[in-house]
Amino acid sequence: STWANVPQGPPAILGITEAFKADNFQEKINLGVGAYRDDKGKPYVLPSVRTAEKKVVDSALDKEYAGITGVPSFTKAAAVLAYGSSSDAIKNDRIAITQSISGTGALRIGGEFLARHYPSSKKIYIPTPSWANHNAVFKDSGLEVVKYRYYNKDTIGLDFDGMVEDLKAAPEGSIVLLHACAHNPTGIDPSEQQWRQISNVVKEKKHYPFFDMAYQGFASGDTNKDAFPVRHFQSEGHHFCLAQSFAKNMGLYGERVGAFSICCESAEEKKRVDSQVKILVRPLYSNPPVHGARIAAEILNNPELNQQWLEEVKGMADRIISMRALLKKNLEDLGSKHDWSHITSQIGMFAYTGMTPEQMDKLAKEHSVYATKDGRISVAGITTGNVKRLAESIHKVTG
Numbered sequence: 107s108t109w110a111n112v113p114q115g116p117p118a119i120l121g122i123t124e125a126f127k128a129d130n131f132q133e134k135i136n137l138g139v140g141a142y143r144d145d146k147g148k149p150y151v152l153p154s155v156r157t158a159e160k161k162v163v164d165s166a167l168d169k170e171y172a173g174i175t176g177v178p179s180f181t182k183a184a185a186v187l188a189y190g191s192s193s194d195a196i197k198n199d200r201i202a203i204t205q206s207i208s209g210t211g212a213l214r215i216g217g218e219f220l221a222r223h224y225p226s227s228k229k230i231y232i233p234t235p236s237w238a239n240h241n242a243v244f245k246d247s248g249l250e251v252v253k254y255r256y257y258n259k260d261t262i263g264l265d266f267d268g269m270v271e272d273l274k275a276a277p278e279g280s281i282v283l284l285h286a287c288a289h290n291p292t293g294i295d296p297s298e299q300q301w302r303q304i305s306n307v308v309k310e311k312k313h314y315p316f317f318d319m320a321y322q323g324f325a326s327g328d329t330n331k332d333a334f335p336v337r338h339f340q341s342e343g344h345h346f347c348l349a350q351s352f353a354k355n356m357g358l359y360g361e362r363v364g365a366f367s368i369c370c371e372s373a374e375e376k377k378r379v380d381s382q383v384k385i386l387v388r389p390l391y392s393n394p395p396v397h398g399a400r401i402a403a404e405i406l407n408n409p410e411l412n413q414q415w416l417e418e419v420k421g422m423a424d425r426i427i428s429m430r431a432l433l434k435k436n437l438e439d440l441g442s443k444h445d446w447s448h449i450t451s452q453i454g455m456f457a458y459t460g461m462t463p464e465q466m467d468k469l470a471k472e473h474s475v476y477a478t479k480d481g482r483i484s485v486a487g488i489t490t491g492n493v494k495r496l497a498e499s500i501h502k503v504t505g
């Protein structure tokens with residue numbers, strides 16, 4: 107038959123969700139998904155999103171196509187959110203920005219643009235480990251993916267010296283992917299001081315920084331604080347590009363709202379870059395969907411809704427931070443002899459527990475607690491109702 111030679115691919119990450127669904131135990135826990143849950147374990151639609159969506163629907167806009175680069179009121183506001191309201195690059199009209207199919211689409215447009223136009227290298231350095239999809243996105247874009255050291259499994263912390271050494275050893279002008287905040291999967295971010303040093307090394311080596319900011323606001327609860335690396339690189343005069351996602355910080359997962367931008371040297375350069383972004387996007391999907399972008403634009407541009415949204419982002423971040431503390435406390439109360447301080451020092455949606463694949467397997471098979479084999483658990487899936495049983499399960503498999 108026609109597809110006789112198409113090999114069966116391996117099961118995707120969704121295998122976890124399938125195993126979870128197939129489990130009949132009442133108190134099963136799913137910590138695999140990277141999506142926020144409320145304290146009842148339910149998906150959460152932000153009240154600001156509900157209000158914005160109602161405004162969008164009530165305004166009875168037409169359903170005409172957006173331009174190739176999307177809804178301008180959205181992309182303008184997205185740039186301000188990332189680069190800051192006093193951004194020099196925005197003031198001087200140096201940012202080429204396009205709406206994208208969430209963060210993944212932004213990374214892909216970036217990968218494609220760099221593969222076509224970046225003159226110095228086809229190599230992109232990503233951290234070890236990194237979000238599982240980075241490798242595939244950049245490889246399919248035509249870039250060569252190389253790794254730099256990031257995670258130190260002995261300290262369950264950042265291998266800063268290894269990272270700097272690898273960035274120094276990379277050929278001059280390499281592309282370097284940086285998680286702007288809430289590194290996925292480790293939850294380990296460089297400190298501001300370390301970011302300054304990274305900026306210096308990247309500058310010395312004339313590398314090209316590519317920021318992936320999928321969690322702005324989700325790490326600290328403060329969208330300005332989480333944007334520090336992007337804004338620091340901006341103020342240091344770097345030229346870089348940026349992928350933004352509104353999946354997590356607005357809970358717009360399935361609406362696929364994101365943006366890709368290139369911080370250029372001048373308004374004239376930006377114009378040329380922008381024209382090539384359009385040439386690249388047009389044969390991919392012509393133009394992006396409008397509904398989610400309209401919701402995000404409403405939230406970003408309406409001062410009252412914006413304030414409400416910022417509080418709701420902080421609410422999500424705070425719940426995650428308090429679940430970290432509660433999990434650690436429960437483990438300590440059980441008498442665990444392990445040092446669990448990394449659970450509270452890590453940041454964002456995930457905790458990288460340091461548990462082995464065997465332990466994760468036991469957690470699933472014997473305790474109905476599901477997460478990825480690398481020991482990553484989604485803290486967003488922990489609730490006041492399940493934390494005790496979770497801690498007991500972790501204690502049993504690690505004790």
Ligand code: PMP
Nearest residue numbers: 140208209210237290320351353
């Ligand atoms: N980058 C990172 C680091 C992520 O964790 C994610 C989401 N898991 C994304 C990008 C992209 O997500 P989305 O396409 O849903 O915005």
